[in-house]
Amino acid sequence: MGDAMRGAKLSLEGISKSYSAGGVELDVLKDVYFSMVGGERIAVTGASGIGKSTLLHIVGALDRPDAGRLICDGVDVFAADDKHLAGFRNRTIGFVFQFHHLLPEFTALENVMLPRFIRGEKGEGVRKDAEAILDRVGLSRRLHHRAGELSGGEQQRVAIARAVVGRPAILLADEPTGNLDGKNSSQIHELLDELNCETGMTVVVVTHNMELAGYMDRQVTLEGGQVVERT
Numbered sequence: 001m002g003d004a005m006r007g008a009k010l011s012l013e014g015i016s017k018s019y020s021a022g023g024v025e026l027d028v029l030k031d032v033y034f035s036m037v038g039g040e041r042i043a044v045t046g047a048s049g050i051g052k053s054t055l056l057h058i059v060g061a062l063d064r065p066d067a068g069r070l071i072c073d074g075v076d077v078f079a080a081d082d083k084h085l086a087g088f089r090n091r092t093i094g095f096v097f098q099f100h101h102l103l104p105e106f107t108a109l110e111n112v113m114l115p116r117f118i119r120g121e122k123g124e125g126v127r128k129d130a131e132a133i134l135d136r137v138g139l140s141r142r143l144h145h146r147a148g149e150l151s152g153g154e155q156q157r158v159a160i161a162r163a164v165v166g167r168p169a170i171l172l173a174d175e176p177t178g179n180l181d182g183k184n185s186s187q188i189h190e191l192l193d194e195l196n197c198e199t200g201m202t203v204v205v206v207t208h209n210m211e212l213a214g215y216m217d218r219q220v221t222l223e224g225g226q227v228v229e230r231t
């Protein structure tokens with residue numbers, strides 16, 4: 001996988017986020033303070049609907065908070081204009097969604113090359129990197145399968161390959177095993193662990209699986225709009 005990635009130092013300082021829907025105001029995140037150092041593996045747990053995805057979307061700059069700052073290696077992320085924000089998302093963050101969001105008509109290889117094309121990179125290097133990372137996640141024999149033809153576990157591995165092909169400092173995974181059986185679920189967690197070890201990238205995983213959460217360096221729970229440290 002070439003040169004090592006490195007986790008970034010990231011802090012949330014007084015982050016708040018509310019939604020209003022149907023005349024009801026919902027305060028999902030309330031003045032959240034939370035820091036992570038580079039290379040940590042963090043599990044985020046909490047009841048359904050408590051705000052885990054909301055938190056992850058803000059950490060990944062997919063959504064803006066109503067108040068508070070996100071500081072990444074000393075830079076105030078949301079103070080930047082949309083162009084720089086897109087740059088942060090594209091270069092610093094890798095995002096794995098619960099339902100992978102692959103393009104079903106495109107091959108595994110094309111899906112993994114896509115983020116690099118979006119960055120404006122092209123050429124043989126992009127293909128080689130995509131092939132290498134697909135090999136790394138055990139899919140060297142599925143490069144030219146359409147994403148829609150792969151099994152659930154294979155699709156999620158392609159999604160992880162796509163998230164890390166740009167060598168992000170931070171990998172955010174929102175219930176990446178939510179739709180997988182126990183064996184596939186363990187394999188995905190092992191893969192995330194190995195990538196963390198090999199590259200030094202920070203890994204933040206939202207999971208309902210307390211046993212898998214127990215293997216992470218830190219476990220935090222979202223409760224009453226706050227991040228509570230468990231370990």
Ligand SMILES: Nc1ncnc2c1ncn2[C@@H]1O[C@H](COP(=O)(O)OP(=O)(O)OP(=O)(O)O)[C@@H](O)[C@H]1O
Pocket residue numbers: 019020021026028046047048049050051052053054055
């Ligand atoms: N765009 C939105 N507009 C209005 N309400 C929203 C919006 N997005 C989320 N919510 C509400 O905010 C709360 C937190 O949602 P979120 O998806 O962050 O929870 P979660 O902890 O990830 O849930 P789950 O474990 O079920 O995936 C929920 O009650 C949800 O209904």
